[in-house]
Amino acid sequence: MPSLSDPFTVDFMQRALLGGSLVAVVCGVVGTWVVIRGMAFLGEAIGHGMLPGVALATLTGAPVLLGGAASAVVMSATIGLLHRRGRLSYDTAIGLLFVAMLSLGVIIVSHSGSFATDATVMLFGDVLALQAGDLVMLAVALVVTLVVTVAFHRAFVAAAFDPRIAQTLGLRPGLAQAVLVGLVTLAVIASYQAVGSLLVIGLLLAPAVAAGQWTTRIPTTMALAAALGVLAVYGGLLVSWHAGTAAGSSIAYTAVMLAAASAVLSRVVARARRPASATARTPVPERDARPLPSTTGVS
Template sequence: MDFLLEPFAAGFTQRGLIAGLLVATMCGTVGVWVVLRSLAFMGDALAHGVIPGIAVAALMGVDLTIGAAIAAALTIGGVSFVSSRARLPEDTGTGLLFAGMLSLGVAIISRSGSFAVDVTAFLFGDVLGVTSADLVLQGVAATIAVLASVLGYRAFLVLSFDERKAQLLGLRPALARAVLLALIGLVVVTAFRTVGSLLVFGLLVAPAATATLLVRRVPTIMVVSTVLGWAAVVIGLELSYHLDLAGSAAMSGTSVALFFLVLTGREITDRVRTGRAAPAS
């Protein structure tokens, strides 16, 4: 027990644990819609799209969250504009904004050496540097994400499988899609201090994808996804402490490792069942 509890003895590691659990709650809930709606590429684009906003905010001495929020809004607006006006598939607009915003962020960083030390922190997170104010912000964001998923459950569910049916049912798919994109942006913007703008994608997609391998009903997928995210946070912080690894990378990497572990276990189980069924038939 001492071996397991030792990493969380200090106050700053306890704050890191709470922050990680809050981020996992947001990602575990919103990530289910990302997986079901096939918005993984959009989530990745937003994770990279906030970089120039964070860089500009750092240069101006403004709160980094404000810069990230503005950049996320510009990315979402740009994707919608390109998709509607240029009549191109949504993934084309997403790819264009992905490359453009990432290039802009790298250009700003490369021209400004004054905050080069901080670049690693906002790209890859600093889970042990989380403050009480960050916890409040993430707590509010997690509450919004869960409530929005519950209140918009029917619209999000129908939209994930049949957008035309959502229109016929009067569920306003355009509004539902806008809210869903806003939720993804909320997760990215409020989680970058904990897991970084680049590594948040692992917690956003991997637990939800893993949950779909284990259960079928969407509410159950959300619960399992959240629990898997919590497990990834705890295991990741344990590995970070005992192996001297970056906390954010350990949490994100653990969530991905859990996916492949479950996938491998499922494949082995299916082959065993098939092997047993063959002689009987």
């Protein structure tokens, strides 16, 4: 019977596993904040915002990742500008630019003779084609993500729960929001080669959602989300190897299935614990359960 480690004796599968794991850790850390702040739509929009730059780079022979990064940065900056200077709400600005950039990317790529192939790589990535240079880039992205996350942790927490208090404490919630958008942009750019612009949102959200079922502290959620993301990469690559399916899609689908399984399992565990805790609870006499009379002068 073949071992589960047999596929990873091949060089390109080893690079795919290492690169995918680096992507999973980056997305696990950033994705935790994406879930907490409700920024899923922003992550998806930035992913599609890369398409015009990637398309132009494909047609001109420029580095694809550089073109995508430039396009994603323009997308992020324009969203912030429209929100600050215009009368548009944050989600409206994201929605308009989302459609505009996606459409522009498809228009540009449609002029290429290899439209179908280019579009597939853009949207779904090619984790099996990762090279040593890609792994170095992913390692650098991970280091930057961890350093920035640690440096701005207090500001992120304060801005997430009460921006006014964060401003009072001198934590600059506006800067924290801009840095967080930058981290989302970095995660999307770094993940592009592995899972493409369409599927990166799966690794940003699913592991963090799955981890949130079991943890209450943000650092713990990040660590568990990263671990579940690595597990999704491993499982997705195994499915891709044995079933002959697309690697990036298999990884993203595995991550979503882990989130679904985590949700179901957490409910089962909660129901199993409920009778035991109810039995162990000491009944409170009705006369003692009445609220105490209010005392004036006590806040």
